[in-house]
Amino acid sequence: MKAGDIRLVSVTEANRALVKALELAPEQMDFVASNADSLREAKSDDDARPRVVMAGDRVVGFLMYEAPQDDDEARIYRFMIDRIWQGKGYGKAALREVLDEIRSLGHISHVSICYEPHNEAARRLYRAAGFVEQGLDEDGEMIADLTLPADDR
Ligand SMILES: CC(C)(COP(=O)(O)OP(=O)(O)OC[C@H]1O[C@@H](n2cnc3c(N)ncnc32)[C@H](O)[C@@H]1OP(=O)(O)O)[C@@H](O)C(=O)NCCC(=O)NCCS
Structure with a gap:
C-alpha cells in the first residue's frame, strides 16, 4: 500500500469498532x-471532527x-497511526489530507497542534509540514502553528 492511497473518512457504525481496536506501542x-x-468525546462536542x-x-x-465557524484557527488535537502501520509514510499522508480538508473549509488561516515535548516523531512530522513551535502551554505541551498560504484560502 502506498502513502498516496491514504484517505480520510467519517466515523460510521461499520468502522467504529476498528478505530477503537487501533493500538499504539506501550x-x-x-x-x-x-x-x-475520543469517539465518546466527539459524540457530545458539535465542533469535533473525527476522521x-x-x-x-x-x-x-x-x-x-475542530474548526469552529466563528474562528480562523483550526486545532488538530488527536492524531495516531496504529503501531504496525507506523513508519510507512501514512502519518505524513494523513496530515497532508487533513490540512487539505481544513484549507477547503475556506474560513481557516492557521492550524495549531500540540504534543509532548519529547515526542520526537510528532515533532519531526509536524515540522516537515511547516508547523512552527510556539512554546509550551500551561500543561507542559508543545504548541506548534501552521499559517495556511493566503492564496489557498
Ligand atoms: C506520530 C505518528 C502519527 C507518525 O505516523 P507515521 O505513519 O509513523 O509517520 P510517517 O511514517 O508518515 O513519518 C512521517 C515523519 O514522522 C517522523 N517520524 C515518524 N516516526 C518516527 C520515529 N519513530 N522517530 C523519529 N521520527 C519519526 C519522521 O520525520 C517521518 O518523516 P521521514 O520518514 O521523512 O523522516 C505515529 O508515530 C503515532 O501514531 N505516534 C503515537 C501517537 C502520537 O504521538 N500522536 C501525535 C501526538 S497527538
Missing part, C-alpha cells in the same frame, strides 16, 4: 487519548480536529 500511550475516549485514516480499504489510524 511507550506511546501517554502521547494521545485513547480512540474510545478515520484509511489505507485503501484498511483502517490504519485516527485523528480529530
